[in-house]
Amino acid sequence: MKDSTAQSQKARNTTSFYHHSGAFDAEASGYLVDQAKHPEVLRLLFEHDPVPVYDLPYIHSQYREHAYDGPLVIQPTTAESEEWLQRWLAQGSALAVYGPLLTLETIRNHLVSLNTVATPYGDSLFRYADSATLGSLGTSLSPHQRLRILGPLTAIHGCYAGENWTLTKEQPSALQDELKKQPPQPLELTQENLASVEAHRRYLLARALADSNDLEAQTVTYWLQQLETLGAPNEQGLVEGAGVLIARGFIKALSDDELATVRKTRQGADWSDTLEALEALTHSQEGT
Incomplete structure (x- = not known):
């Protein structure tokens, strides 16, 4: 990742990834589901939420034709849908994202910027909505990579192979102001990241x-x-x-x-x- 020394130090001091056995916080800002793994999710969403609030990040990118096989971001509007998504979170079928005053548009725009990732073998789709991706990659992420994945989010929670994990950052206003001043750089994964997976x-x-x-x-x-x-x-x-x-x-x-x-x-x-x-x-x- 290509960040300034100052921003790198702030990323190191404010971001972390860890496994834990604690419960997940309720009332997330939104939830992510990988439709490639769970093609039934939209049908279930409408069963739990008569007027659901959701978006398909691929629609807003060059992967528009694959929108219904890609990530789905949901902001539940009923207690029933919130409880359903919390269950999916606990079983590893969904991710929860957090952040103060996050709109669906803000979450979606950030996710669109993560649709592809640069690797030593070329650009590739980044399946950030699949808990296995960050669950297996998380411990190898550098401070800037963690900061880039989180963007405007303060945390992402997931469960992979029976282990709960959290990617999180504190939110000093100075760091947020810095991030807003510059367009996001592409997320880059190194050979070390791939070896860790x-x-x-x-x-x-x-x-x-x-x-x-x-x-x-x-x-x-x-x-x-x-x-x-x-x-x-x-x-x-x-x-x-x-x-x-x-x-x-x-x-x-x-x-x-x-x-x-x-x-x-x-x-x-x-x-x-x-x-x-x-x-x-x-x-x-x-x-x-």
């Missing part, structure tokens, strides 16, 4: 496999690292490899000798050959 996904995968098979999460983490060195082509390949090890009764990380045996005995370069070598691998691993 991948690492977080890998952590969640290891935790899920460990929990469902009564194994140590650290053991499964080691397996995934070892399977990657053996040539697992993708996440599905990692799951397949871990499944073979679980079925074969492995309870510890593979030894150097076992890794060497797999490399030596597999018949070819295909991942299926590696899986067959894993299935043929003998071991004497015992619990502690």
Whole structure:
């Protein structure tokens, strides 16, 4: 991100991202839902709110034709719709946004400026309405990135993989005045940001496999690292490899000798050959 030194220091001092187990504040300024993940949301909105107040940020950008597959911002007008969206927030299906005196137009205009993000591989759509995006990215965000994502908002709350998270900032008037004086720069994600997202996904995968098979999460983490060195082509390949090890009764990380045996005995370069070598691998691993 390209900010002045002064603004960078203010961003560092006033912004934060953290996971927590506390309850979410009620009466948000608005809610965000990713329609690609929840295509039924507009129908449900009209069921809970006879005259809903909402907007589709993609309509106001070059992605107009994808408006009903993109983010939806809602300002509930009834207690019923507020309660429904709070439930969706708690289950990870919606995000809550906060800020003093925020109009729907202000929220929408800010979101439009976040529709795309610059990455080392080129510009990409930024799925900011999906709780998984900020939930996996949040800990790697720099102070300026946090400030850029929040813009006029003071906080965004979400839940991802059973963990509540909050992106927030204090709101000193001097910082707000500075932000208003300059047009927003494009949000940029670095290689480190993308690596952090991948690492977080890998952590969640290891935790899920460990929990469902009564194994140590650290053991499964080691397996995934070892399977990657053996040539697992993708996440599905990692799951397949871990499944073979679980079925074969492995309870510890593979030894150097076992890794060497797999490399030596597999018949070819295909991942299926590696899986067959894993299935043929003998071991004497015992619990502690």
